[in-house]
Amino acid sequence: MFRVSVLVFGLCLFGQTALCQEVTDGSTGTITPQELAALVASLPNFLKDPESARLSxxxxxxxxxxxxxxxxxxxxxxxxxxxxxxFRYGLKNGMLITDMNTPC
Structure with missing residues (x-):
């Protein structure tokens, strides 16, 4: 377990941002791992500090x-x-929309 933690920590330090975001409420069970990976991979395109992202x-x-x-x-x-x-993220178009009027 310690080795895995060190590996993840090391990857976060060296620019692998996809492993650094956090889902704070465990709600990933409602979407597939591939959908979550696509969302997380898109965050550097839209955020000033993508590693700080907390999703819920x-x-x-x-x-x-x-x-x-x-x-x-x-x-x-x-x-x-x-x-x-x-927010609303388009799985097909890769667009992330953050708006108080997001229709979800």
């Missing part, structure tokens, strides 16, 4: 299964967390 309440959009919805909390340019923001 993940689920597929009940009206359109091509979208993962949930809440995202990440650090801003000043280093402070901004608070949970609703």
């Amino acid at each position: 309440k993940l689920h597929l959009d009940p009206d359109n299964q091509d979208y993962v919805c949930g809440f995202l909390n990440a650090k801003n340019g000043f280093g402070g967390y901004v608070g949970d923001q609703p």
Whole structure:
């Protein structure tokens, strides 16, 4: 177990950002590992500090299964967390939308 922890910690230090994000409420059971991996891999394209990302309440959009919805909390340019923001991620188009009016 110690070796695995050291390996993950080491990968986080050396730029493998996909392993550093955190799902804070265990809601990954509602989406597949491939869908979670696609979402996490897209975060560096949209966030100033993608390694700080905290995801919660993940689920597929009940009206359109091509979208993962949930809440995202990440650090801003000043280093402070901004608070949970609703998001919608398109599995087919790779777009991440954070908006209070996100329809999920």
